[in-house]
Amino acid sequence: MITPRVCGICSHSHVNATILAIEDCYKNLGIDLKLTNKAKYIRELVLNAEKIQNHIKWFYFLILPELFKINKAKFAQTEAFKDKEWFEAQNALSSILKMGAIFSGQWPHGSYAMSGGVTCDPLESDILNAKNYLFEVKEFCEERLYGCSIDEFLELDNIFDLIDGNSTLDLAVTFMKESGFDKIGKSYDRFISFGDHKGVNEPVKALKTRLFKTDIKFVEESLKNSFFDSSEKGFTYSKSAVYKDKFYEVGPLARLMISKDPMIRDCHRRCTDSVITRIIARVKEIAMLLKRSENILENIDIGEKSLTAPKYMPKDISSQGVGVVEAARGTLIHKIWVEEGKIVKFDIIPPTVWNLGNGTPLNPAIAQKAIIGLSSIEEADFVFKSFDICSVCTTQ
Amino acid sequence: MSNFHPKKTIVWIQGITCNGDSHSFFNYSSMKSFANNFEIIYHPLLLTDYNLEEILTSRDKYDYLIIEGSFTKVRDYVDRCGYSFEELVENLSKRVDYIICAGTCASFGGIFRERDKINITGGLFSGDKEGGYWSKNKKVINIPGCPIHPRWLVDTLLILKDEKKLLLDEFLRPKEVFSYFVHHGCLRNEYFEWKIDTKNFGEKEGCLFYEQGCRGPMTHANCNKILWNEVSSKTRAGSPCLGCTEPDFPRTSVYETKTRMSLPAVPYGISKRAYYTVTGVAKSFRVDRLEQKLIEEKR
């Protein structure tokens, strides 16, 4: 119950991570909870709704307004609380959350998952209703954002091919390219991802385009350069997550580099890990998640059980476990230590501490490295927004 | 866009928060109508025409101050662009007609109050005790909920704007919303009447009161009347109500209804004698229909 309240925009990712950590506790005692496909599908669907919402909100509430600041005439159609397309985007994000809420009861702060499965027990008509909401969002993305069908968009292996001035993404990409955004916001070109996502269900890191297996046990949370009170050094509440002492970028760009997505790999070849690649990756993920959710809705078998109850109550177990989720902004890790059913220790490593960790001048963290050498505060601000640094999850 | 009435102005600030109330508000389903009635002068998550500095140094009057998140006077807990939370509140609260404490944190202290019950409170309450950040403030309206429902917020704003009567309960919550219980409109009511519990999570059948600790009968809110995200609610999706609109949220024992010598807690405002008598009677009958699956598959 507490964990969704860690963060209002990623609440269901936190629910999932906690439940996965508890299920891992069972697994480490040799108890396999055997989730049904239905339960797994519903968890993923609810999570997809949250991610799609996140991505659309970020693009329309953060990125476009920044571009609007630079060029009012070009981006006038997306002004918040004023223009048609902004209202359409707001409607799309609330519709995709309706799709999710059919299964989670509400968003944010549902408590739809339990060890062994999910709490809802949908009917065919609920699935149909969910499809309708998904259709609405798909239509918005096709008409406004991409200017082509989701399938066509997913087929593209060169984003710059798409550009014919038809869609908002076109407009943004062309404008960012003209403004030199393919040259700024570069970091280490090092990526990592631990959770399940398209085509990749094992921990992998990438140094530029080369992939390496990784193991979560080498992840460390460092307080080295964090100061929890205002001292002369300036202060920050952020901790840092490092893998074998090195900073890695997490998030959609990392996921798509690791899953060798042709469009993003192509974009990376031209623009490396600049803001433009980071932004395109996140917008691309919307299409992938829509497609994936559509498949899930086709395949859910409502005849299966929603929940396979654990034979032992949590209150009888002593164990420890790790839960990993690929949230909108990247890998989210929950670690949990249980003694006789009581949680004695709980540790959360949210995506933002990977990207916004605190380095030193000689060894800057991901986002720090990306802003070094920029000519203005505005540029730095934009680069920060491309990572969508989330202050809420940092301070937990 | 038609604009016959001048728009009312809103300034939105945050104490200690997870942003959940803001994100819940962004789901509001008639946003165009909202925008036709109100103008958000400042919101920390939106790119508004004015920044915080400009708002604080202006002398303009605004109509509504919306506060999201727990209140604190401790500077280290909240720092917004160099201002403490107290500076924000002192500066703005005098220049508005109404102060809306949006969400359980702003109303009663909520989940963040668990960390420091002395220094982290709600606006006018600390838990269910009167006296939070202020001891008195006539402008305050509490709209608890973790998170707030977008309609609770916008409906209240519209009632104020239209100068209709807004009745408040003893915790300063709008009665239109908080005279209802989450139990009202729950699809499991018949199971509750006959005291038939759900066998397990993940089923349409059965009430979540005894085994799963549903707080529906004690929690003031119209969740099952207007639904969440317009489609569902916790109990409809099979998870028990956690009582998130009440001053005692978060409670330590969730997912269990306190049984006193195997007698369960009673619904709000119903005497123990009445409740246990009815329970005893209901339990002494077996209702076959309710013991079966809602939809039986007969081949």
Ligand code: SF4
């Ligand atoms: S599940 Fe909760 S709200 Fe629904 S009938 Fe039972 S006690 Fe009431």
